[in-house]
Amino acid sequence: xxxALLTIFFKAVEFDALxxxxxxxxxxxxxxxxxxxxxALINAIAARGVAGLSGxxxxxxxxxxxxxxxxxxxxxxxxxxAETYLGQATVHEGVWFLFxxxxxxxxxxxxxxxxxxxxxxxxxxxxxxxxxxxxxxHRKGLRSFASAAIGGAYLIVLRLQQQFFRSTSxxxxxxxxxxxxxxxxxxxxxxxxxxxxxxxxDEALRARLLKGEGKIFKTVCKKEFERLTSLVEQxxxxxxxxxxxxxxxxxxxxxxxxxxxxxxxLLLDCPFGGFEALHEALAEALGLVRPESTPADFRAxxxxxxxxxIAIDNFQRLSRPAKGGFLDMDxxxxxVRGLEMPVLWVVAVDxxxxxxxxxxxxxxxxxxxxxxxxxxTEDQIGNLLDLRCEEVGITPNFSELMxxxxxxxxDLETMAEHNRAGFRRLIWHAxxxxxxxxxxxxxxxxxxxxxxxxxxxxxxxxxAKELDGVSPxxxxxxxxxxxxxxx
Numbered sequence: 001x002x003x004a005l006l007t008i009f010f011k012a013v014e015f016d017a018l019x020x021x022x023x024x025x026x027x028x029x030x031x032x033x034x035x036x037x038x039x040a041l042i043n044a045i046a047a048r049g050v051a052g053l054s055g056x057x058x059x060x061x062x063x064x065x066x067x068x069x070x071x072x073x074x075x076x077x078x079x080x081x082a083e084t085y086l087g088q089a090t091v092h093e094g095v096w097f098l099f100x101x102x103x104x105x106x107x108x109x110x111x112x113x114x115x116x117x118x119x120x121x122x123x124x125x126x127x128x129x130x131x132x133x134x135x136x137x138h139r140k141g142l143r144s145f146a147s148a149a150i151g152g153a154y155l156i157v158l159r160l161q162q163q164f165f166r167s168t169s170x171x172x173x174x175x176x177x178x179x180x181x182x183x184x185x186x187x188x189x190x191x192x193x194x195x196x197x198x199x200x201x202d203e204a205l206r207a208r209l210l211k212g213e214g215k216i217f218k219t220v221c222k223k224e225f226e227r228l229t230s231l232v233e234q235x236x237x238x239x240x241x242x243x244x245x246x247x248x249x250x251x252x253x254x255x256x257x258x259x260x261x262x263x264x265x266l267l268l269d270c271p272f273g274g275f276e277a278l279h280e281a282l283a284e285a286l287g288l289v290r291p292e293s294t295p296a297d298f299r300a301x302x303x304x305x306x307x308x309x310i311a312i313d314n315f316q317r318l319s320r321p322a323k324g325g326f327l328d329m330d331x332x333x334x335x336v337r338g339l340e341m342p343v344l345w346v347v348a349v350d351x352x353x354x355x356x357x358x359x360x361x362x363x364x365x366x367x368x369x370x371x372x373x374x375x376x377t378e379d380q381i382g383n384l385l386d387l388r389c390e391e392v393g394i395t396p397n398f399s400e401l402m403x404x405x406x407x408x409x410x411d412l413e414t415m416a417e418h419n420r421a422g423f424r425r426l427i428w429h430a431x432x433x434x435x436x437x438x439x440x441x442x443x444x445x446x447x448x449x450x451x452x453x454x455x456x457x458x459x460x461x462x463x464a465k466e467l468d469g470v471s472p473x474x475x476x477x478x479x480x481x482x483x484x485x486x487x
Contacts, residue, residue, distance in 0.1 A: 060117060064110055108145065115148040122151050129154075198447030198455055205392060206443045210436075213391045218256065220249060220380055224371050225256060231369060232261055232309055232344055238368035239336075241315075242348045247436025248373055250348035254311045257346065264308040270317045274328035278318065279335065282310070295339045302341050311346040316353035326360060344368075375433030382424040384435055385442050396446060397455045398423060423456060 119139055122128060128136075132154055135147040201209075224242075231240060244250050258265040266285055271277040283293050286301045301307075318328045336345060349357065351372075376384075389396060398419035423445075431438035446454050470478070 060113060064113060067106065067109065107149075111145050111148050111152070114152060115144060118148045118151045118155060121155055125158075198449045198457075201443065201446050201448060201454070205394075208392045209388045209443045210439050212388055215387060215391070217249075217252060217380065217384065217387075219383075220376060221253060221373050224373055225253065227369065227371055228257060228346065229260060232257075232264075235308070235342070236344055236368060237342055239345045239347065240369040240371065241354065241367060242346060242371050242373065243351050243354045244348075244373035245352070245434060246350045247434045248351075249376065249435055250350075250373065251313055252435075253373060254313055254346065254348055257309065257311060261309060264306055265311060266307055266309070267311045268313065270312050270314045272317060274318065275331040275335070278312070278328075278332065298339050299341050302343060307341075307343055309344050309346060310341075311348070313348045315347035315349045316357070319353065319357055326357075329357070376428075376435050376438075377433070378425055378428040381428040381431070381433065381435060381438045384438065385424065385427065388439065388442075394446075394454045397453055400455055400457060419456075 119136065122132065122136060132151060135150045138144055138147045228240060228242070242250055242253055244253075254267055258267040266282075268278070268281055268285060271281055283289065283298075286298065286305070288297055288301060318332060319325050398416050401419040401423060427438050427441050427445075431441055445456050445458065447457060449455055
């Protein structure tokens with residue numbers, strides 16, 4: 001406000017006789033007010049709130065800013081006044097040379113002011129390079145100035161890196177970039193030291209971690225679940241497809257639906273064996289006997305039980321990538337049309353198989369709604385890992401990990417919290433946000449020490465280079481095997 005007021009004043013008031021004095025006063029006022037504003041702004045930004053404006057460190061920061069501002073104001077004023085009264089070229093060089101000489105004592109004063117604080121901050125850092133540790137051995141005398149300067153430069157770069165990663169941690173590419181850095185650092189650390197001693201977890205515990213105890217995540221895919229429940233509440237009749245990659249949470253999604261409409265939903269896992277096996281499973285679930293049961297029996301049983309939804313998981317098992325591979329699916333479509341049951345059929349399909357089914361049999365399936373489940377977020381993957389550990393009663397130890405400290409997305413008080421947050425991000429990235437893959441990676445990362453402690457270490461990753469020499473035909477066969485349960 002003062003800066004704007006003085007600008008208007010000097011523009012409005014002009015005295016020809018005092019023109020040189022007016023320029024000098026205007027220059028002095030503008031530089032002083034600009035420095036005042038800059039110091040206040042930078043100090044407020046660096047403080048990160050009202051709490052950061054008080055305390056010994058805050059006072060040290062403010063004194064340093066004022067000292068630097070005074071040096072810059074004198075430099076700017078010197079150049080302005082030299083230009084106004086004495087000309088530019090030669091005098092400018094003289095002013096620059098003078099203030100370069102003054103920069104050295106200014107730097108020494110700043111180092112002296114911050115020397116003890118730099119050493120204190122470096123002592124609190126859990127990971128410090130060896131060359132910094134060597135510099136920290138000289139904390140007294142003239143050599144301490146060089147050590148403090150090196151340590152201060154290291155801390156400035158470290159804090160700038162941390163601020164960058166905090167700013168980008170809300171973005172998907174930022175999280176993935178951080179996870180890549182974590183993975184590289186863990187791989188280097190594993191190469192530098194021996195593998196953590198311990199045995200892999202037993203198969204029983206592994207199975208419990210992978211399968212869980214039936215607790216349902218209600219915070220995942222909320223919008224998609226609301227779309228599906230609205231179809232049920234409106235008594236829609238037809239077919240709705242729930243599509244996601246294998247392990248993407250389709251089974252959990254259908255279980256949530258069955259829990260929401262407990263007495264009105266029939267949930268089936270499509271068995272191997274084609275249409276006959278599925279038909280038998282459906283009849284058995286409704287309390288009917290095959291092959292005596294007729295479509296009228298199915299309709300009567302559905303009306304008697306108040307059935308609104310029939311959900312079929314792993315629907316892709318009815319198709320095969322071969323000649324006649326859609327015969328069972330065609331038989332099911334004919335069977336459903338003949339039943340004329342007033343229910344909503346919900347089928348869960350792997351995304352890769354769904355593309356194949358939709359292109360080949362779109363005219364046979366009267367699709368009402370296609371619901372694509374999104375990938376899980378980092379927090380959802382982390383909460384899933386925590387839930388499974390809580391269910392099986394284990395507390396993992398992250399102390400053996402060494403993650404890069406500069407990639408912290410948030411301020412964490414302990415190294416264990418830092419390692420835990422970083423490893424969760426690594427699991428989320430390596431799994432492609434797939435919960436089933438994340439659980440497998442998590443189970444592979446746990447070892448049991450001799451004293452019964454569960455320690456987290458970097459699981460061995462399969463090298464992608466092993467597939468580089470495989471022919472396109474071989475890759476196509478592998479893709480089919482991965483996409484279809486029948487293969």
